[in-house]
Amino acid sequence: xPMKKFINAPENLTAExxxxxxxxxxxxxxxxxxxxxxxxxxSPDKVALVxxxxxxxxxxxxxxxxxxxxxxxxxxxIFAAPGAPAVLAALQATRREAGTLLVILNHAGDVMSGNxxxxxxxxxxxxxxxxxxxxxxxxxKDAPLENRRGLVGCIPLYKIAGAAAEAGKSLPEIxxxxxxxxxxxxxxAVALSPATHPASGGVIGQIADDEMEVGMGQHxxxxxxxxxxxxxxxxxxxxxxxLLDTIAVQAGDQLLVVIxxxxxxxxxxxxxxxxxxxxxxxxxxxxxxRSLVGEFLTVQExxxxxxxxxxxDDELIELFDAPCDTPSLTVK
Amino acid sequence: xPMKKFINAPENLTAExxxxxxxxxxxxxxxxxxxxxxxxxxSPDKVALVxxxxxxxxxxxxxxxxxxxxxxxxxxxIFAAPGAPAVLAALQATRREAGTLLVILNHAGDVMSGNxxxxxxxxxxxxxxxxxxxxxxxxxKDAPLENRRGLVGCIPLYKIAGAAAEAGKSLPEIxxxxxxxxxxxxxxAVALSPATHPASGGVIGQIADDEMEVGMGQHxxxxxxxxxxxxxxxxxxxxxxxLLDTIAVQAGDQLLVVIxxxxxxxxxxxxxxxxxxxxxxxxxxxxxxRSLVGEFLTVQExxxxxxxxxxxDDELIELFDAPCDTPSLTVK
Numbered sequence: 001x002p003m004k005k006f007i008n009a010p011e012n013l014t015a016e017x018x019x020x021x022x023x024x025x026x027x028x029x030x031x032x033x034x035x036x037x038x039x040x041x042x043s044p045d046k047v048a049l050v051x052x053x054x055x056x057x058x059x060x061x062x063x064x065x066x067x068x069x070x071x072x073x074x075x076x077x078i079f080a081a082p083g084a085p086a087v088l089a090a091l092q093a094t095r096r097e098a099g100t101l102l103v104i105l106n107h108a109g110d111v112m113s114g115n116x117x118x119x120x121x122x123x124x125x126x127x128x129x130x131x132x133x134x135x136x137x138x139x140x141k142d143a144p145l146e147n148r149r150g151l152v153g154c155i156p157l158y159k160i161a162g163a164a165a166e167a168g169k170s171l172p173e174i175x176x177x178x179x180x181x182x183x184x185x186x187x188x189a190v191a192l193s194p195a196t197h198p199a200s201g202g203v204i205g206q207i208a209d210d211e212m213e214v215g216m217g218q219h220x221x222x223x224x225x226x227x228x229x230x231x232x233x234x235x236x237x238x239x240x241x242x243l244l245d246t247i248a249v250q251a252g253d254q255l256l257v258v259i260x261x262x263x264x265x266x267x268x269x270x271x272x273x274x275x276x277x278x279x280x281x282x283x284x285x286x287x288x289x290r291s292l293v294g295e296f297l298t299v300q301e302x303x304x305x306x307x308x309x310x311x312x313d314d315e316l317i318e319l320f321d322a323p324c325d326t327p328s329l330t331v332k
Numbered sequence: 333x334p335m336k337k338f339i340n341a342p343e344n345l346t347a348e349x350x351x352x353x354x355x356x357x358x359x360x361x362x363x364x365x366x367x368x369x370x371x372x373x374x375s376p377d378k379v380a381l382v383x384x385x386x387x388x389x390x391x392x393x394x395x396x397x398x399x400x401x402x403x404x405x406x407x408x409x410i411f412a413a414p415g416a417p418a419v420l421a422a423l424q425a426t427r428r429e430a431g432t433l434l435v436i437l438n439h440a441g442d443v444m445s446g447n448x449x450x451x452x453x454x455x456x457x458x459x460x461x462x463x464x465x466x467x468x469x470x471x472x473k474d475a476p477l478e479n480r481r482g483l484v485g486c487i488p489l490y491k492i493a494g495a496a497a498e499a500g501k502s503l504p505e506i507x508x509x510x511x512x513x514x515x516x517x518x519x520x521a522v523a524l525s526p527a528t529h530p531a532s533g534g535v536i537g538q539i540a541d542d543e544m545e546v547g548m549g550q551h552x553x554x555x556x557x558x559x560x561x562x563x564x565x566x567x568x569x570x571x572x573x574x575l576l577d578t579i580a581v582q583a584g585d586q587l588l589v590v591i592x593x594x595x596x597x598x599x600x601x602x603x604x605x606x607x608x609x610x611x612x613x614x615x616x617x618x619x620x621x622r623s624l625v626g627e628f629l630t631v632q633e634x635x636x637x638x639x640x641x642x643x644x645d646d647e648l649i650e651l652f653d654a655p656c657d658t659p660s661l662t663v664k
Contacts, residue, residue, distance in 0.1 A: 004524045004525055004541075004561065004635060005524075005597075005598070005601055006524075006563070006564040006567055006597065006601040006604060006605060006637075007563065007564050007601065007604060008563045008564050008565050008604065013600075013604075016564075016603075016604050016607055017600045017603045017604055017607075018603075019603075019607050020602075020603030020604055020605070020606045020607035020610075020625075021603045023603075023606055023607060023610050023620070023623065024603065024606055024623050024625045055600070056600060058598060058599035058600045058603070059599055063599075192336045192337075192338075193336055198598075198600065198601075209336075212336075229336065231338070231339065231340045232338040232339050232340050232348075233340050235338055263596060263598065264595065264596040264633040265337075265338065265633070266337070266390060266530075266595065266630065266632055266633060267390035267391055267395075267627075267630070268345075268349045268387070268388060268390045268530065268632075269337055269338040269339065269530075270352075271348075271349045271350075271351075271352030271353045271355075271356065271390070272338060272339060272340065272345075272348050272349055272352055273338060273352070274352045274355055274356055275348055275349075275351050275352035275355060278352075278355050288355070291355065291356050292356075293352075293356045295599075295627070298598065298599070300598055300600075301596040301597070301598060301633075301635065303336060303633065305338075323664075325664050330662035330663070330664060331662070332655075332657050332662060332664060
């Protein structure tokens with residue numbers, strides 16, 4: 001069976017998709033090689049925000065470059081980390097006295113490139129701090145760091161860090177805010193149907209016709225939680241129970257809920273899941289203070305979604321609500 | 333094979349998805365039965381904009397209710413038109429001296445309910461005009477009206493009409509602007525892989541493993557254009573040639589291009605298609621003045637996309653660029 005995707009030569013895929021992305025948002029972003037930068041750079045007295053990751057997860061990560069979120073997104077090939085030199089170049093391109101925060105999602109290649117670029121930039125006198133997102137709970141709450149991947153939680157983290165930067169907060173202040181958010185951020189994925197790697201043609205995440213898999217990672221690596229297909233309400237309960245079991249919450253706490261479609265799962269289904277989560281939180285006396293629903297970080301046409309929760313406080317809510325203007329998220 | 337979707341009881345699907353939608357956007361929209369209204373109604377001295385259509389196409393149509401776009405979206409069950417009484421109620425709810433524009437997509441049920449509600453509202457003294465979108469070219473350029481369906485072109489039309497209304501233009505002025513846009517609006521769909529009706533479980537649009545179908549409608553009705561699967565560049569060329577063959581354009585003309593993912597087709601692929609369209613337009617001396625890329629009007633998890641083009645002039649560009657703030661499209 002041929003791969004059913006609208007592509008051209010697989011070796012040009014990343015370059016071509018970035019070219020199309022830049023055409024679609026020519027007034028918002030510019031391309032420098034495979035790095036996406038704001039069309040109008042942020043004032044140099046404010047902290048810059050840089051991230052990195054493979055292509056194939058559109059709109060992530062580059063869809064979130066713009067005022068109020070990222071200053072630069074360094075793009076790798078499909079599902080592959082960019083090299084350290086490209087990350088270093090982005091840290092140089094956004095260099096400023098206020099400093100730069102480098103956000104790394106916990107995947108081996110991204111961590112290697114991110115850390116290497118961080119070391120080189122520091123040696124070159126660039127003022128930079130880094131933060132690692134590692135909110136996946138599929139391997140259990142006491143799992144070693146390498147099994148706690150960075151999933152969709154990076155998106156609200158960019159939002160909060162970006163708002164703090166726009167507000168003129170210092171690099172140490174922003175690191176403190178981001179780490180406070182990051183500490184109480186948890187994500188769990190569920191997969192229903194597989195995706196096809198658009199360059200290799202390989203199938204990612206085979207799942208039986210009557211089953212779903214709770215714990216699927218960013219690239220469908222699988223977390224072992226194969227179970228019978230359940231309703232929206234029941235799936236939401238299974239996942240929320242697992243998430244809340246890893247975080248200290250008490251009645252009255254304010255939560256952010258993100259429902260992130262993986263690809264083929266409809267917005268319709270995502271709304272049903274959000275509705276179910278709201279009822280479950282209500283029953284526990286927890287407050288769904290804010291939510292995000294839609295496709296933020298996809299895995300090609302995989303069926304399924306990621307459920308992400310985070311504890312919010314008044315300052316985090318204010319930052320989450322602040323304006324931003326990026327290709328894939330605009331808040332007035 | 334069981335339906336692989338996260339739903340609950342099929343008979344509650346529309347009510348539950350609207351409930352989840354209203355929770356996700358509680359500060360932007362409110363529900364009145366199955367009608368979605370702006371949370372903060374538009375000033376009564378400005379023309380209101382009302383539309384109608386079945387659920388199951390999320391984010392359309394209700395994702396575009398808000399300042400700068402729609403005032404009300406009357407929602408039917410999955411892929412089914414709402415009844416005339418609900419449309420009439422929305423026309424009454426948004427009633428104002430400035431008048432209301434009712435936008436109807438050309439599908440038999442929507443036209444029947446829309447026209448009936450229009451007649452009843454007029455008899456009751458409501459000031460209302462209507463416009464029909466019918467931009468699908470899959471049945472050929474001389475096809476009878478019933479074969480020229482309303483597809484994703486409604487989204488930029490709402491944007492332009494909504495901006496004209498916010499600018500304080502009169503109902504006759506808005507009708508004239510919208511009809512000028514509508515006259516030069518064309519859409520063609522291509523499908524790669526089928527979807528499942530989420531309430532009935534029926535499969536929509538069977539397509540062979542090595543084929544695609546150009547001309548698929550809103551619900552995968554099919555247009556007869558079965559052909560071998562082609563690359564992004566070749567598919568773009570086939571579709572754009574057909575679209576440009578139905579519209580009078582000359583070098584220097586400014587066009588809007590919309591690439592609308594049907595469901596499973598990735599944003600990555602949509603960017604490749606936009607890139608191809610830009611090159612093809614450049615070669616003809618035509619200007620891609622504006623574009624929209626993403627999932628605006630979906631058909632569940634169907635693989636494929638709609639390509640929509642429209643002629644723009646300076647006034648239409650200004651209206652297209654004007655601010656809006658809806659759940660699924662925000663322009664600053």
